[in-house]
Amino acid sequence: MRISVGWAAVIALGLSVAIGMSAAEETKEGAAAKADAHQYIGVDGCKLCHKTEKSGDQYGKWLASPHAKAYELLASDEAKEVAKKAGVEGDPQKADQCLQCHVTAHGVKAELLGAKYKVEDGVGCESCHGAGADYKSKKVMEDKDAAVAAGLIIPTEATCTKCHNEKNPTHKGFDYKTAVEKIAHPTPK
Numbered sequence: 435m436r437i438s439v440g441w442a443a444v445i446a447l448g449l450s451v452a453i454g455m456s457a458a459e460e461t462k463e464g465a466a467a468k469a470d471a472h473q474y475i476g477v478d479g480c481k482l483c484h485k486t487e488k489s490g491d492q493y494g495k496w497l498a499s500p501h502a503k504a505y506e507l508l509a510s511d512e513a514k515e516v517a518k519k520a521g522v523e524g525d526p527q528k529a530d531q532c533l534q535c536h537v538t539a540h541g542v543k544a545e546l547l548g549a550k551y552k553v554e555d556g557v558g559c560e561s562c563h564g565a566g567a568d569y570k571s572k573k574v575m576e577d578k579d580a581a582v583a584a585g586l587i588i589p590t591e592a593t594c595t596k597c598h599n600e601k602n603p604t605h606k607g608f609d610y611k612t613a614v615e616k617i618a619h620p621t622p623k
């Protein structure tokens with residue numbers, strides 16, 4: 435059996451040399467398709483490296499922010515009132531009309547949700563920074579351009595207004611400058 439595996443490798447090598455051009459094209463197409471199809475890893479996958487004081491404890495700052503409680507909030511009496519007024523039947527924690535802004539990655543294909551993704555994270559890191567499976571490695575993270583190429587988003591106002599907009603039943607306006615200060619989690623210089 436060893437011999438046939440060896441031969442398979444030789445044949446595969448020859449084949450990939452012979453069809454070098456089209457293989458390269460295929461890879462390019464694959465990469466383009468993948469660009470908007472990175473997997474979500476959940477907040478714990480970022481916490482690993484972003485929780486020390488030295489790194490700026492982005493995890494701790496996020497945990498103390500309202501975004502971490504966005505899913506939990508949907509279980510409150512207040513949320514049930516909001517849902518009723520918005521004409522949403524049943525449990526807000528199960529309603530698409532609420533989850534679309536109160537959790538990360540609502541409505542994406544199931545295969546894009548990694549094993550550690552959980553709705554309980556509410557509006558997690560990846561709601562603003564993009565799905566992390568392909569940029570979370572140390573090597574990629576340390577190289578900003580590589581990280582962005584692998585799906586990292588450096589948020590702008592448009593990132594926020596996906597949720598902070600008129601479709602939000604409790605919308606009271608949104609001022610990017612003050613809002614971004616409230617959730618700031620910079621890396622110490």
Ligand code: HEC
Nearest residue numbers: 479480482483489559560563566570571572575576578621
């Ligand atoms: C293996 C460790 C590791 C993991 C896991 C990790 N990061 Fe990072 N991250 C780093 C390092 C190292 C840097 C670069 C140094 C720095 O700026 O702190 C960085 C930088 C960043 C930056 C700044 C990019 C820039 O240059 O402006 C963002 C944003 C970021 N990470 C978000 C995330 C998010 C979101 C996740 C989870 C999906 C995550 N990281 C997971 C190690 C990690």
Ligand code: HEC
Nearest residue numbers: 512513516517520526531532535597598601602604605606
């Ligand atoms: C378009 C995005 C969006 C949708 C859809 C949405 N929310 Fe929210 N929700 C937000 C944002 C952003 C906030 C926080 C800031 C604010 O209220 O302006 C918020 C805040 C809340 C609050 C806190 C009240 C407050 O005054 O801050 C409750 C309760 C709530 N939402 C319930 C719901 C329920 C229930 C649904 C479904 C019927 C829902 N939301 C749908 C974006 C949304």
Ligand code: HEC
Nearest residue numbers: 500501503504507535536557561589593594597613614616
């Ligand atoms: C996926 C949807 C979503 C995105 C994207 C999002 N938010 Fe939020 N935001 C919410 C929800 C939902 C709440 C209410 C959570 C709660 O009260 O527990 C909230 C609450 C807040 C609050 C506290 C309430 C307030 O209005 O003062 C601030 C500040 C805030 N967001 C800032 C931002 C900023 C800045 C960005 C972009 C960099 C952003 N958000 C992106 C959904 C989102």
Ligand code: HEC
Nearest residue numbers: 480484492493496501557558559562588589614619620621
């Ligand atoms: C509500 C949106 C939002 C969420 C949620 C969020 N971030 Fe950010 N993050 C931002 C914004 C806005 C910036 C500033 C971007 C800039 O430099 O212009 C930022 C910057 C960063 C930076 C770079 C800081 C610097 O000084 O360059 C890191 C690292 C980071 N975030 C990691 C995380 C991690 C890890 C989580 C989850 C634990 C997280 N973020 C959750 C919006 C968010």
